[in-house]
Amino acid sequence: xxxxxxxxxxxxxxxxxxxxxxxxxxxxxxxxxxxxxxxxxxx
Amino acid sequence: xxxxxxxxxxxxxxxxxxxxxxxxxxxxxxxxxxxxxxxxxxxxxxxxxxxxxxxxxxxxxxxxxxxxxxxxxxxxxxxxxxxxxxxxxxxxxxxxxxxxxxxxxxxxxxxxxxxxxxxxxxxxxxxxxxxxxxxxxxxxxxxxxxxxxxxxxxxxxxxxxxxxxxxxxxxxxxxxxxxxxxxxxxxxxxxxxxxxxxxxxxxxxxxxxxxxxxxxxxxxxxxxxxxxxxxxxxxxxxxxxxxxxxxxxxxxxxxxxxxxxxxxxxxxxxxxxxxxxxxxxxxxxxxxxxxxxxxxxxxxxxxxxxxxxxxxxxxxxxxxxxxxxxxxxxxxxxxxxxxxxxxxxxxxxxxxxxxxxxxxxxxxxxxxxxxxxxxxxxxxxxxxxxxxxxxxxxxxxxxxxxxxxxxxxxxxxxxxxxxxxxxxxxxxxxxxxxxxxxxxxxxxxxxxxxxxxxxxxxxxxxxxxxxxxxxxxxxxxxxxxxxxxxxxxxxxxxxxxxxxxxxxxxxxxxxxxxxxx
Numbered sequence: 001x002x003x004x005x006x007x008x009x010x011x012x013x014x015x016x017x018x019x020x021x022x023x024x025x026x027x028x029x030x031x032x033x034x035x036x037x038x039x040x041x042x043x
Numbered sequence: 044x045x046x047x048x049x050x051x052x053x054x055x056x057x058x059x060x061x062x063x064x065x066x067x068x069x070x071x072x073x074x075x076x077x078x079x080x081x082x083x084x085x086x087x088x089x090x091x092x093x094x095x096x097x098x099x100x101x102x103x104x105x106x107x108x109x110x111x112x113x114x115x116x117x118x119x120x121x122x123x124x125x126x127x128x129x130x131x132x133x134x135x136x137x138x139x140x141x142x143x144x145x146x147x148x149x150x151x152x153x154x155x156x157x158x159x160x161x162x163x164x165x166x167x168x169x170x171x172x173x174x175x176x177x178x179x180x181x182x183x184x185x186x187x188x189x190x191x192x193x194x195x196x197x198x199x200x201x202x203x204x205x206x207x208x209x210x211x212x213x214x215x216x217x218x219x220x221x222x223x224x225x226x227x228x229x230x231x232x233x234x235x236x237x238x239x240x241x242x243x244x245x246x247x248x249x250x251x252x253x254x255x256x257x258x259x260x261x262x263x264x265x266x267x268x269x270x271x272x273x274x275x276x277x278x279x280x281x282x283x284x285x286x287x288x289x290x291x292x293x294x295x296x297x298x299x300x301x302x303x304x305x306x307x308x309x310x311x312x313x314x315x316x317x318x319x320x321x322x323x324x325x326x327x328x329x330x331x332x333x334x335x336x337x338x339x340x341x342x343x344x345x346x347x348x349x350x351x352x353x354x355x356x357x358x359x360x361x362x363x364x365x366x367x368x369x370x371x372x373x374x375x376x377x378x379x380x381x382x383x384x385x386x387x388x389x390x391x392x393x394x395x396x397x398x399x400x401x402x403x404x405x406x407x408x409x410x411x412x413x414x415x416x417x418x419x420x421x422x423x424x425x426x427x428x429x430x431x432x433x434x435x436x437x438x439x440x441x442x443x444x445x446x447x448x449x450x451x452x453x454x455x456x457x458x459x460x461x462x463x464x465x466x467x468x469x470x471x472x473x474x475x476x477x478x479x480x481x482x483x484x485x486x487x488x489x490x491x492x493x494x495x496x497x498x499x500x501x502x503x504x505x506x507x508x509x510x511x512x513x514x515x516x517x518x519x520x521x522x523x524x525x526x527x528x529x530x531x532x533x534x535x536x537x538x539x540x541x542x543x544x545x546x547x548x549x550x551x552x553x554x555x556x557x558x559x560x
Binding site: 004005008012015016018019022 | 251467
């Protein structure tokens with residue numbers, strides 16, 4: 001139990017730390033999927 | 044966050060603990076097989092989906108048929124993405140029904156309606172709530188139908204708002220809330236001590252010991268059933284092969300770090316599964332009811348045993364309500380993700396706007412869900428769709444993905460693409476795992492799965508026995524097992540749905556050819 005739980009907690013904590021310390025980028029989606037017909041025109 | 048929300052579902056809190064606690068195929072051997080499967084299948088295919096998805100997005104495609112069309116550039120290529128459309132939609136047919144049970148149970152727990160006594164009372168409540176007595180029983184039972192309609196409409200209201208304002212918003216709030224609720228429940232479970240002082244052997248610590256007992260590891264690792272169960276759990280829990288990650292990944296920017304995103308989503312799922320799911324349900328059930336209560340499958344553990352546990356616990360209304368709220372959040376973040384691949388395909392394949400895509404998919408899923416809701420006797424329709432789409436379909440799609448990555452896209456090219464904009468480097472050994480180990484491992488596991496669950500092989504080479512399993516007997520019948528008209532009808536409807544989807548892909552292909560001229 002200690003090994004299994006310890007491994008996943010450590011990995012998740014490391015990923016969280018890495019994600020949170022990575023400089024944020026202003027937009028995070030390359031493009032937003034079209035919600036209305038007018039949005040489809042540019043595709 | 045959306046991918047993690049998709050991955051974290053009911054299996055994390057109900058299926059995984061049951062598998063680890065299984066006396067025959069659980070224990071330390073299961074966990075070793077589970078983590079090996081995670082490293083050679085789960086994580087690599089997750090990166091494959093992220094890589095192929097982002098590439099497809101850069102070519103203007105967001106659905107599996109479109110992305111495969113962009114990668115393979117062959118007239119038949121888009122048809123390989125068929126499963127990436129029908130698997131998430133097909134799983135949605137029954138997943139949203141289970142999701143409505145979670146919401147219903149949360150409401151009943153908070154309202155104190157689950158203050159029953161004795162195991163049969165809880166079993167009867169579950170059977171009545173889900174309409175297992177007769178087909179169509181749910182439609183006359185009132186609350187269950189109301190919860191189903193509410194949950195079905197809620198999913199579509201959210202999905203209509205799009206990725207950023209709908210799914211992402213729900214996941215950004217839902218996932219942290221889910222973890223907070225799980226930590227509250229974990230604290231409650233770990234402080235249960237010995238609920239009944241007259242039975243000191245039933246303590247939460249003995250429950251943890253029961254669940255995490257290593258047992259005979261050597262014997263376990265030589266048992267093919269252990270490997271099959273471990274690999275299947277890894278596969279299903281990470282949502283690989285669903286067609287969901289590949290669609291979500293198509294929306295990220297070309298220089299986004301998909302190596303870290305894939306690892307983070309996987310680790311979030313494993314944290315919820317191993318550290319939270321593995322510590323809450325089985326130890327709590329054991330402390331109150333003993334080892335016999337733990338056996339019985341996912342639904343029995345979640346909807347029969349645990350309500351009984353909460354009923355006997357101080358503050359049980361609150362903790363029971365919180366537990367089913369947790370399950371509901373886990374389920375809705377997953378069910379939303381099952382709709383997006385379908386929406387994306389209808390938008391890009393048929394040129395429909397969001398409103399029409401949502402309406403068409405809503406119609407298709409309403410028919411499928413009503414089939415599951417109506418044929419509720421013994422949950423036959425639900426288990427049939429689960430087997431043919433939720434088991435076979437996902438395995439097939441995952442296997443297909445790894446071959447398309449290696450043979451269609453190219454391992455070296457894929458490896459290079461996976462690192463575009465990455466802040467971390469994927470360890471080099473995964474390049475070889477992706478190229479050699481994952482395809483072989485997955486093919487063997489898939490073959491074993493089919494031989495075990497379709498052909499009914501007992502997985503013994505020394506004394507092989509083939510006994511057709513229930514899903515097969517439901518279709519063809521056998522001694523003492525007449526064919527099930529419901530199962531036949533469900534499989535027929537799934538075949539019609541697959542043919543209809545193939546027709547849509549054909550029309551999409553014509554549209555893409557027209558647009559590229």
